[in-house]
Amino acid sequence: MAIHRRHSRNLEGDSNEHELHAVTRSDDGTAGERAHGREQAQQEKPKKKMRMPGNTAFKQQRLRAWQPILTPKQVLPTLFLIGIIFAPIGAVLLSYSNRVHEFTLTYTDCDSLAPRDGSFSDMPTTAFEYPTFESYQTPQWTYFTNSAASNPSERQGCTIRYDVPGDMEPGVFMYYKLNRYYQNHRRYIKSFDQLQFQGEYRTAKQLDDADCKPLGKTDDNRPIYPCGLIANSLFNDTFSLPVQLNGAGVGGLDRTYNMTDRGITWSHEGDKYKYPDNPPAGEQAYVPPPNWAERYPGGVYSDEHPLPTLADDEHFQVWMRPAAFPDFSKLYYRNDDEVMATGLYEITVNMNYPVKEFGGRKSIVFSTVSWAGGRNNFLGIAYIAMAGFCVAVGLLFTLRQLIRPRRVGDLGLLSWNQPNVKSE
Incomplete structure (x- = not known):
């Protein structure tokens, strides 16, 4: 009996051990599953974006740096040197501008x-203005109308007689100038379609949805070429060639001073423009902008009056480069070979472009150039003014250094070492 009970206890002990191992294995499995679940959740959880810069020398501003200590011995000679260099540069620029x-x-x-x-x-x-001539004859003018002219742009105009007091050496340039004309408005500057300029056919909807709106299409849904505000407002006053009067030409006849409108824009400017493709089947043909309509009978393009070749129209290309300021000049004619000799000249202007509605003015400007460009005194005056400023500041600090010098790095000048600073 004793042996039987001992054996039973052994069996009970073995059973308990098996149960303990089973529970342990069960607990280990559950813990493993939980750990795996946490790892998977961490992997699936999106990482929070950090705004902290990377730990590099550049981003953490640990690069080696050097900062000069500016002393009077360094600053004063620099100021005088700038003045000595800038003054003659400004004088030369101003001299050539006045020529x-x-x-x-x-x-x-x-x-x-x-x-x-x-x-x-x-x-x-x-x-009129003659800023570079001391004596001259007062210009004269007369206004004319010609209702019988076949070209509407030649039905009214102004003839001006003007004096050239001294020979103007080539190159001689003629500009038209506008005042109080704001081309730098954002909507105005963006108002064109580059794909249309490159020759691609653009439908009325495409132009109206793009930057050309409200001048991308007509009221009857026909596409406009060229579209946009800039093209529609193209300057359309035209000028004759200057004619020298009083028998200055051969045989006592008046002499035309030859000028050309070729080469008045940058050489690569024409590459921006291609002749437009024919409209696809079922699409409307192009029509001119509203302000161009008078030049085309019926306000449409035709075989007799085809679409303009913008790649060859340098006046259009010049106009399509908007000016930054409200008073600007744009090149119209040039002569790079002949002198505009002293004498009395006459030029005819066909007046079509309205400027009085916004209080603007329009003018003709004749000018020569120097190696520094056209007449512009600002740059020379700016150099001279900066030279004078540097010299004046240099003299001021020199006197200050002579009268009340101070030692560089004097700790006694720190604010907390001043006797009148109260400790808080």
Whole structure:
């Protein structure tokens, strides 16, 4: 019996051990599953983006640096050196700017102030400028109308007689100038379609949905070429070639001063423009912008009056480069070979472009150039002014250093070492 009970206890002990091992294995499995679940959850959880810069020398600003200690012995000679260098540069720029011959003829009010009977009268003093000539004859003008002209742009105009007081050496450039004309408005600058300029056919909807709106299509849903505000507002006053009067030509005849409108823009500017493709089947043909309609009978393009070749129209290319300021000049003619000799000249302007509605003015500018460019005194004056400023500041600090010098790095000048600073 004793042996039987001992054996039973052994069996019970073995059973308990098996149960303990089973429980342990069960607990280990559950813990493993939990750990695996946590790892999987951490992997699936999106990582939070860190705004901290990377731990590099550049991003943590640990690069080696050097900062000069500016002392009077370094600063004062530098100021005087800048003044010595800038002063002659400014003088040279100002001298060559003053050698440029230039005069301006403003014809805005020719239709209201000039006689209309073919006679000439003096222009008002506010309508012309001869800044580089000491003596000259007062320019004269007359206004004319010609309702019989087949070209609508030649039906009214102004003829101006002007004096060239001294020979103008080539190159001689003629500009038209506009005042109070703001081309730098964001909507105006963006108002064109580059794909259309590259020759790709653009539908009325495409143009109206793009930057050309509201001048991408007509009211009857026809696409406009060229579209946009810049093209529609193209300057359309035209100018004749200057003619020298009083028998200056061969045989006592008047002599035309030859000028050209070729080469008035950058050489690569024409590469931006291609002749437009024909419209696909079922699409509308292009029509001119509203302000161009008078030049095309019926306000449409035709075989007799085809679409303009913008790659060859340098006046259009010049206009399509908007000016940054409200007063600007754009090149119209040039002569790189012949002298514009002293004498009396005449030029005819066909007046079509409205400027009085916004209080603007329009003028003709004749000018030569130097190696430094056209007439512009600002750069020379700026150099001279900076030279004077540097020399004046240099003298001021030199006197300060002589009268009340101070030792560099003097700790006694720190704010907390001053006797009048109260400790808080």
